[in-house]
Amino acid sequence: MDRGNLFFMLLACHVTMVYPQQCRQVMTTVCHEEVTNSRMQKGDKGDVGRSGIAGSPGAKGEVGEKGMQGDSCALGSLGTDIVTRLARIEELLAHPSATTTTTVATTTASSRITSCVSSSSNGVHILTSGVEVFCDDGWTVFQRRIDGTVSFQRGWDDYANGFGQINWEFWLGLDKIHEMTRGGGCRLKIELEDFDGDRAHADYSSFLVDSTENLYRLRVYGYSGNAGDSFGYSNNAPFSTYDKDNDSDNCASAYAGNQGWWMTKRCCQACLNGLWMRESTGIFHGIIWYHWKGYRTPLRSSKMKFRCD
Template sequence: MRGVILLLLLACYVIMTYSQECRQVLTTVCDNDVINSTMQKGDKGDVGRSGKSGLPGAKGEPGGVGQKGTQGDSCALGSLGTDIITRLAKIEVFLSISSCATSSSNGPRRLTSGVEVYCEDGWTIFQRRIDGSVDFGRRWDEYANGFGQIDGEFWLGLDNIHEMTLGGGCRLKIELWDFDGNQAHADYSSFSVDSAENLYRLSVSGYSGNAGGNSFGYSNNAPFSTWDRDNDSNHCASALAGNQGWWMKRCCEACLNGVWMRQSTGTYHGIIWYQWKGTRTTLKSSKMKLRCD
């Protein structure tokens, strides 16, 4: 608009005539109402090219914490969610088993009762002798509660053995090794241990195996003895080397908790299975395990 006005002024200057027509044109064009308000818009032109983006603005202050939303409706589990929960339940059962008979793997496991055991092909090992690294000359309460390393030499504890065999239907397997590499086993079709009130009395029967004979059966119906709780009339728990704890009945024919030694120092000194190796030949290792189906 300013360019149009300048051209009109220039034309009037050239003509040198300040005629009524020139003043009328200038008045009409320069009238503020025409320029600023009443002049009609022309047709819309084409969209021009986009200009370059401006510089980013300054970062604003962080907003305040919004109000807590209302709780939504609970969603129903779909097939995927149900499958996940089912799998987690199976994992929980796998990690917490009621006995080694329900376990599909070997090694240390924790039962649903909280007791840590060592499983082996469905059997629960409750006694293991290997190398003499654990002293078996223990007190009554130690034999009741258990001691040693679950993956090494250990005794599971009379209280635990009693609880495991309380329901009946339990079998016993004993495995023996001498220092020459020979192995023998003794299997029993029935095995249980009574309560502390009844001195953890032993019940064992139904022998089979290749260990020469039923040496452990000699202790059937015998109470347990330790050097500080001697329930045997011959006081064998404290008289034999190592102060071993065992089911003593005028001593024992199978004495598997005796002191570990390579050479026996006397009659029934060491780990003994009388009907396989006699009373003066000590064994290298033993393993006692039960299974209740």
């Protein structure tokens, strides 16, 4: 098949619209390959003129004419195997992906969100206020215990500012919790698990933490769930730590393993910031939820999160 027949074959392919897009790609690709792989041939150099008679310089011979420039798309150049080229064309038509490179535009959305309610994915996010949070199905996690890798035996400043690993065990910080719940309309969800793999939850329809001037006093109402209302016992209680004990019985420093929590005159019924342990070494030690497992059966994990709609 000569170059003319090949041209008409490609033209017919394009006109009949059998492979409209592929044909355009094939023509472009084959031409590109031919231009890249072939070398333009120069014309033959003309003969040098003969020397003149001795004593008189002979006339300089004329330079030969420059050869014609080859076609930009050298389909059918001398020495090219037309059968091989046709096989390449057939392959490209059968597999258009061989000539088409799809570029997927990757757009990195801003990591800053107004709240976890507006987040479309779980995990670590940055709020527009600059606070780093962990979002869980639209809820903002502010406490999580998993395996005891982070110590919760901390003083007042640590509990006010926050500590731990945001994607593992951590406490978000009372200042941040106050700022995000102060407007009201927030709900609380607490998820618990024991060392046998049993799980329970406690939900509260209203949740708020007061300012540092009011000792981060807890406001929590409207229990529902299957763990029992142990956290409601701490309603209206100030927050206490071992170095700033705001309850009358010195619970944070004397009885509860130096944990920071909303302690009452009889300490707490829900004590989720206690020492991480499998076996209790005393009352109020360990991660405790009284109405589910009692005071002397520590839990393996806990997660506290709020949502302000």
